[in-house]
Amino acid sequence: MRVILFDIDGTLIRGDKAGRMAMAAALEQMFGTRGSLDTYAMGGKTDMRIISDVLYEAGIDRQEVYAKLPDFYLLMAEHAREIYPGRNITACPGVETLLACLHDNDEVLVGLLTGNAQITAPLKLSAAGIDPRHFVVGAYGSDDLERDNLPEIALSRIRAMTGQTIMGDDIIIIGDTPADVQCARAGQARAVAVASGWHSADTLLQYEPDYLFSDLSDTEAVLRVLLN
Numbered sequence: 001m002r003v004i005l006f007d008i009d010g011t012l013i014r015g016d017k018a019g020r021m022a023m024a025a026a027l028e029q030m031f032g033t034r035g036s037l038d039t040y041a042m043g044g045k046t047d048m049r050i051i052s053d054v055l056y057e058a059g060i061d062r063q064e065v066y067a068k069l070p071d072f073y074l075l076m077a078e079h080a081r082e083i084y085p086g087r088n089i090t091a092c093p094g095v096e097t098l099l100a101c102l103h104d105n106d107e108v109l110v111g112l113l114t115g116n117a118q119i120t121a122p123l124k125l126s127a128a129g130i131d132p133r134h135f136v137v138g139a140y141g142s143d144d145l146e147r148d149n150l151p152e153i154a155l156s157r158i159r160a161m162t163g164q165t166i167m168g169d170d171i172i173i174i175g176d177t178p179a180d181v182q183c184a185r186a187g188q189a190r191a192v193a194v195a196s197g198w199h200s201a202d203t204l205l206q207y208e209p210d211y212l213f214s215d216l217s218d219t220e221a222v223l224r225v226l227l228n
Contacts, residue, residue: 003158003166004102004226005113005138005151005189007175008121010043010197011216012095013128018080018087019116023050025083026076030068033058043198044179046115046141046150047073073142077119084127091128092196094217099134101223108227109158112138113150113173113183137161147179151187172226174216181207192225 009015020042024034035054042050048069055065102110114121118140122132139154141147151168158166168188173180176197181204184191193209194216195201204212211225 001109001162001164001166001170002107002227003109003111003171005111005154005171005173006135007173007177007180008112008114008116008124010092010176010199011174011180011194012092012130013124014088014090014092014196015124015128016087016089018084018089018127019120019124021087022076022080022083022120023047025079026072027051027054029079030072030075031055031058031060031065033060042115044115044147044175044177046143046145046147047076047117047120048141048143049145049147050115050141052145069142073117073119076117077123080120080123084123087127089124089127091130092194093215094219094222095130097219098216098222099130101219102226103134105227109136109162111135111154111158112140113154113175113180114138115141115147117142147183148186151183151189155187176204178204178207181209184209 024037027034035058037054052062052065056062102108112135125132137157139150143153171189173184173189174192176194181191191209192211193204194213196215216222
């Protein structure tokens with residue numbers, strides 16, 4: 001079985017800063033500060049890492065933050081439901097056609113490997129017109145501080161779901177940041193980089209992905225890579 005795991009922001013969708021806005025609103029409501037969130041470089045980071053970093057910089061103990069994270073994610077989702085419909089959240093080029101083709105292939109399992117929290121990931125996808133039901137498994141930014149640990153979390157869930165001995169080299173991770181390429185390497189997976197986010201193709205090429213696309217609009221070429 002071939003497993004294909006997609007990043008969300010910059011890979012599947014362009015979020016119009018909606019995720020940052022929902023996080024900021026939740027930070028201010030629960031902790032009384034958004035810290036340095038407005039200037040924090042979020043690309044490739046997990047939500048857990050972002051939240052703990054900006055609050056630690058604001059003088060809040062990390063253990064206090066970790067204890068409150070479950071409630072924080074619920075609060076962030078509440079704000080997301082209010083904010084996302086009013087933002088220009090759109091699918092990246094080629095995404096909807098590609099997902100439809102993969103959905104029709106019984107030999108492929110499609111999932112997510114994203115820095116977004118599990119509760120907010122489907123909200124963001126839905127706001128872009130992407131059906132979250134395309135993605136049957138995943139690892140999320142609420143699972144671990146470090147993105148490099150997400151492939152192993154995803155692999156464990158895939159094995160439990162399928163009952164098959166899926167290995168890292170059965171997995172392809174698609175993302176738009178150097179961190180996506182690096183986490184694929186950490187999980188012994190193949191890395192497909194796509195320059196539809198905020199990193200240029202030249203920048204991504206420096207991290208030596210197995211394949212590189214400007215975006216996912218050439219469905220035939222992308223499928224050749226993913227299914228070969």
